Amino acid sequence: MSELINYINEQEQAILKTYADLHQLAEPSWEEQKTSQYIQKELAKAGIPYKTYEGHYGIVADIQGEGDEIIALRADMDALLQEVKGKVQPNHSCGHDAHSTMVLHTALAFADCKPYRSKPVRFIFQPAEEKGEGALRMMEEGALDGVQYLFGVHLRPWMEVPMGKVAPAIIHGxxxxxxxxxxxxxxxxxxxxxxxxxxxxxxxxxxxxxxxxxxxxxxxxxxxxxxxxxxxxxxxxxxxxxxxxxxxxxxxxxxxxxxxxxxxxxxxxxxxxxxxxxxxxxxxVPAARLNNEAIKLAKDTAASVLGEENVIDNCISQGGEDFHFYTLQNPGLKATMLGLGCDLRPGLHHPDMQFNPEALLYGTNILTSLLYNAASKNNVNK
Structure with missing residues (x-):
């Protein structure tokens, strides 16, 4: 595990650059071509095999391991289409560029460090979350085939999860x-x-x-x-x-x-x-279905990275999220979406949304550690 964390800490500037690049490539739902091409290029450079699909720009990347039980991490790629300073344009005001950045660099860390005796891990880069349609399409494509654990992450506004803290689950309605x-x-x-x-x-x-x-x-x-x-x-x-x-x-x-x-x-x-x-x-989009095993694993992992005092209770959100289609249609799936504190202001979907990019580093550390813990022999079969 320490090798993974050290690798990510050394990649801080690369993580910030990836975020800046993806932020400029904002594309609306089902039109994420340049975003997908950027991620594919980075995966290919790291030697990570991946699948693309006809009719949309989703990506599934797999790193092989021991056994058939796959541990998966999902990111959304699309931007909102909204008015910004009088002009209607794609705009990453929901943080999907940040999510893709953290999941991509988690994949790069696993490819570089090759954790010993790890279960297979999968990275799902999903289109069209904002339309509530992307998760359904990725399941049709078989993205969840063989998946035992599924994790996601979402930036949270400052009043929900403060900077430097994390919630092990987001309870969307x-x-x-x-x-x-x-x-x-x-x-x-x-x-x-x-x-x-x-x-x-x-x-x-x-x-x-x-x-x-x-x-x-x-x-x-x-x-x-x-x-x-x-x-x-x-x-x-x-x-x-x-x-x-x-x-x-x-x-x-x-x-x-x-x-x-x-x-x-x-x-x-x-x-x-x-x-x-x-x-x-x-x-x-459905409401969250909570899985206590996945939430406990997320809570323990976040505590090991940030300290117990920086892990808060589950985040209750008034918004919706198509991540929960994965659990609605697969009741046995062990899944949770983490809420990442990042001093996000003034709020999600606000055209001027901003957050502290320092959160990308500890967010990537948490996701990488979580994937490692879930994929290790001792945790998967609990």
Whole structure:
């Protein structure tokens, strides 16, 4: 283990350069071509074999070891498409460039040091996390075949995990988006009785959403976050209104119930207002499924790197993360996503998001040590 840690400490400047390079290559979901090519080049230079795929830019790199039980580490590669200083552009405001940097340098450390009697290790560089679709595609490609442990990492805002500290798990809730259409009837604005205004139906829907109650005791929220109707004419009742609903729930069971209630409500409000209301659930990501064995291993490892006083409780996040598709579809998988304190301000997805890059060094040390501990003979078979 000490050889791995020494190697990473010697690579501090290389780690910072990789981060700077990837930050400049910000690309939106499913378009991560240059990012993928950069990572492939670094893997090839280190002699690490890897797979690429048709139709997307994901990468799976494997370093062989003893046995068939694979220990895997996952990074996301895509950037957000958002307005930055008046210009809409790809922007790494969620830290995926940092995640890819740490996972890449963990792979380079394993390739250089070749830990004695290690289980096979796998490095998954995943596209399209921001769309909630990349994890599903990587599983279709077989990225989890043979995987016993899976680890991930995510930068955390300063108020969740302070600088120099780490949480062994991030407890994300489930979130989903419903894209809907309300069909009414056009009429002249002076004769509203001849038409059926979809905007008014939308107002009924907004009120009805506030009255949703669930049998599940878990917290949830549902609200309209977008609506578009009509054109530039002020004297025409429009025929169509398009709307967006944001759904969030603490657990997957609560999300299932919330989606069912929401779809049922669209039909009822449509009947009440004499309109046709339809909606499609998209951009769904599940809530975290906690694995105590993986969390304990992450906690013990982080304590060995940073000291016990710098390992905090699991981080509770209001956001979502498609990492949890891996555990939703593979209940036996031992997995956790670490929350890395890095003085991230003002917040994730803010166009001016910044963090202290010194966190990349101890973040890489933690991931490398965690992979080593999980892949060693003594830990894998506990």
């Amino acid at each position: 489930s979130c989903a988006t419903i894209y809907g259409v309300i069909k009414g009837k056009q009429a002249h604005a002076s004769r509203p009785q001849d038409g059926n205004n979809p905007i008014e139906a939308a107002s009924y829907l907004i009120q009805a959403l506030q009255n949703i109650r669930l049998k599940s005791p878990d917290s949830f929220s549902i609200k309209m976050t977008g609506i578009n109707a009509g054109g530039d004419s002020s004297n025409v009742i429009p025929e169509t209104a398009n709307f967006i609903l944001d759904l969030r729930a603490k657990t997957n069971d609560a999300m299932d119930e919330l989606q069912s209630r929401a779809v049922d409500l669209l039909e009822k409000v449509g009947a009440l207002t004499g309109t046709s209301i339809s909606g499609t659930v998209k951009e769904f």
